[in-house]
Amino acid sequence: MTVDHYILLSAILFTIGGIGFLSRRNVLVALMSLEVMLNAVNLALVAFNRAQAGALSQSSFSGGTAHTGQVFAFFVIAVEAAEVAVGLAIVLSLFRIKRTVRSDEADLLKN
Amino acid sequence: MSWLGYAYFYICAAVAIGGAITTVAARNPIRGAMGLLTMILSVAGLFLALHAQFLAAIQVIVYAGAIVVLFLFVIMLLGPSATSPRDQRDLVARSIGASLFGLVFALAGVFVGRTLHPVTMLEPSSDFGGIDAFGRSLFADALVPFELSSALLVVAVVGALAVARGRQGENALKEYRNTEAPADAGNRESGTIRLVATESSPLAGEVGGVTRP
16 A cells, blocks of 8 residues: 555545535535545645654654654644634625625626 | 455545546536545545554544535525526537546547556554554644644635624615615504504414505
8 A cells, every 4th residue: 555545545535525615606515525525635734644653653663653644634623623614604694695605696796 | 465455546546536436527516525424435435555544533523424415404495496407508608618628638638647656555663543643743743733723624614604694694684674664654644553564474364554655
């Protein structure tokens, strides 16, 4: 098992999420695509951290194992929870005003 | 034993990609949320294979337990209007944007893949990724960001409350003043109390209330 497998999977997931975010008009689906992208990023972070920890354990450096990537992924999860809470509140607010969840009908600032 | 690891990875990866495609392509958002759940669970499985046991647990609890459920709440709150009808407007522009994104990423993958040489992952120390070692790293190296993230979550919750509640209280008050003020003015002068019948009050007819204009 090499890191490349995980990085390739992460890139595929990120691309799928990005395509969904760009091509879907339903705000809920766009938010879910964003989740897919952030999950892909987390996977890459954890895979790189795993490779680094394996290398560290073999070397003579014995400063303990660094969990930098995992800590980073942990913060990504925390930020994502906040983002979803605010994003869904905005979706509800938009729905109350315009009776729609389509992103191209959210043109309140235009006219 | 090695083929078992490969089989586990490929199964999880296939399920994750299938879930991601379902999330992106499903017309019904409920199905999209189920695809997202599938993807999250299989990524949690991959975290387990990567010696990130604590993150796998967090992934299941926070994503599957909180975020997907929040999505489901909102989808069910919106009801059938959460499903947007199929439309062909801007289809060309959207597909051009999406395919450009995909193309750029494929190119980047090719260029990066040329320079990579497969890095075999060595076995880390046995406590790597457990809650003990992870907690040590978190509180030793990232204590300040950790505390700041709690502030972020508080701000997000307060902001979500403020945005979702909206100005309905203010607007209702304004509407009430607009409709009631002229009618009430006359009554206050004459000093009588008037019953205002609304459609929802069953007593309106019996007590002879005056119907609102």
